[in-house]
Amino acid sequence: MINQQKKILMISSSGGHWVQMNRLMPAMENYEVHMACTEKSYREVAKGQHFYHVLDASQTSKLRLIVQALMVLMVLIRVKPDVVLTTGAAPGFFALLFAKKMGAKTIWLDSIANVHELSLAGKKARKYADVFLTQWPHLASDSGPEYCGTVI
Amino acid sequence: MIFLTTGTQLPFDRLVEALDRWAEVNKECPVFGQIGPGSYKPRHFTFTQWLSPSEYAEHFSKARIVVSHVGMGTIISGLEAGKPLVLMPRLASLGEHRNDHQLGSAEKFSHHASIDIVQDHAALCEKLSIRRQQLESSGVESVSLETSPQLIEKIQQFIEGS
Numbered sequence: 001m002i003n004q005q006k007k008i009l010m011i012s013s014s015g016g017h018w019v020q021m022n023r024l025m026p027a028m029e030n031y032e033v034h035m036a037c038t039e040k041s042y043r044e045v046a047k048g049q050h051f052y053h054v055l056d057a058s059q060t061s062k063l064r065l066i067v068q069a070l071m072v073l074m075v076l077i078r079v080k081p082d083v084v085l086t087t088g089a090a091p092g093f094f095a096l097l098f099a100k101k102m103g104a105k106t107i108w109l110d111s112i113a114n115v116h117e118l119s120l121a122g123k124k125a126r127k128y129a130d131v132f133l134t135q136w137p138h139l140a141s142d143s144g145p146e147y148c149g150t151v152i
Numbered sequence: 153m154i155f156l157t158t159g160t161q162l163p164f165d166r167l168v169e170a171l172d173r174w175a176e177v178n179k180e181c182p183v184f185g186q187i188g189p190g191s192y193k194p195r196h197f198t199f200t201q202w203l204s205p206s207e208y209a210e211h212f213s214k215a216r217i218v219v220s221h222v223g224m225g226t227i228i229s230g231l232e233a234g235k236p237l238v239l240m241p242r243l244a245s246l247g248e249h250r251n252d253h254q255l256g257s258a259e260k261f262s263h264h265a266s267i268d269i270v271q272d273h274a275a276l277c278e279k280l281s282i283r284r285q286q287l288e289s290s291g292v293e294s295v296s297l298e299t300s301p302q303l304i305e306k307i308q309q310f311i312e313g314s
Contacts, residue, residue, distance in 0.1 A: 015225040016224030016225040023299045024299065024303070027311075031311065044204065044205055044206065082314060083314055111224060112224055113224045113253050113254070115257055115260050149301070150299070151300075
């Protein structure tokens with residue numbers, strides 16, 4: 001390859017967000033993938049990828065959110081990704097916010113758990129997402145989000 | 153064996169207590185629970201707050217029935233492994249989650265033959281009893297889940313163009 005391999009940062013909360021994000025790995029075969037999550041122990045399952053831990057946080061604790069945001073920022077500075085992809089929630093929002101300011105491209109795939117409306121974090125992340133996707137056709141609209149299938 | 157998992161982020165005492173009451177009268181059936189940061193401590197089954205991914209995978213694969221919240225991690229793993237899932241949605245009104253998205257997930261995934269949605273202790277007991285009887289005669293077929301090729305292509309094209 002003449003071009004250097006592109007660097008992708010995949011970042012999410014633990015549990016279902018992480019499981020869904022991992023189902024996008026077939027799209028990543030040609031890239032240098034870095035993964036970040038709120039669950040430290042996922043290092044053991046982030047097969048052969050660079051892995052970073054960020055603090056778990058939600059809207060119920062502003063202090064934890066601030067610490068999480070700073071940890072996400074550190075990961076971005078360290079990795080310098082070309083593209084950031086997330087399935088949510090809060091760490092994905094912060095990653096897209098900072099990634100846009102650093103000139104990276106961004107993808108938000110809203111969790112399939114959000115059936116009736118987009119996730120809270122997704123609604124907030126919308127303006128920082130170059131590609132903004134839902135996994136439910138009935139939530140898609142011309143002004144976004146877009147529906148391009150599901151992870152299952 | 154029944155494996156209870158509530159996820160690690162939020163407590164779900166209502167489900168843990170409902171299964172504990174079930175275990176009290178079904179002593180012959182071993183139950184193991186991963187209960188997260190809840191305050192209710194089960195008296196009728198062994199439990200832990202947290203499991204590593206490999207421990208989780210081991211308990212999941214050994215289980216004959218998985219009892220959980222309506223979380224996508226459990227649903228995806230359960231469908232792929234062909235495990236009967238008995239799931240209780242977390243309710244925002246009871247402080248069990250930040251919103252009621254688990255009711256939406258419950259509505260969309262309840263049509264799977266291997267998934268039961270329960271709202272309370274009585275329904276949990278009923279569904280567990282039916283599932284246990286079914287398992288004596290036949291298992292549950294696993295479902296092959298595939299990420300949409302269209303979604304993979306969309307992401308790859310975007311990365312290539314960036």
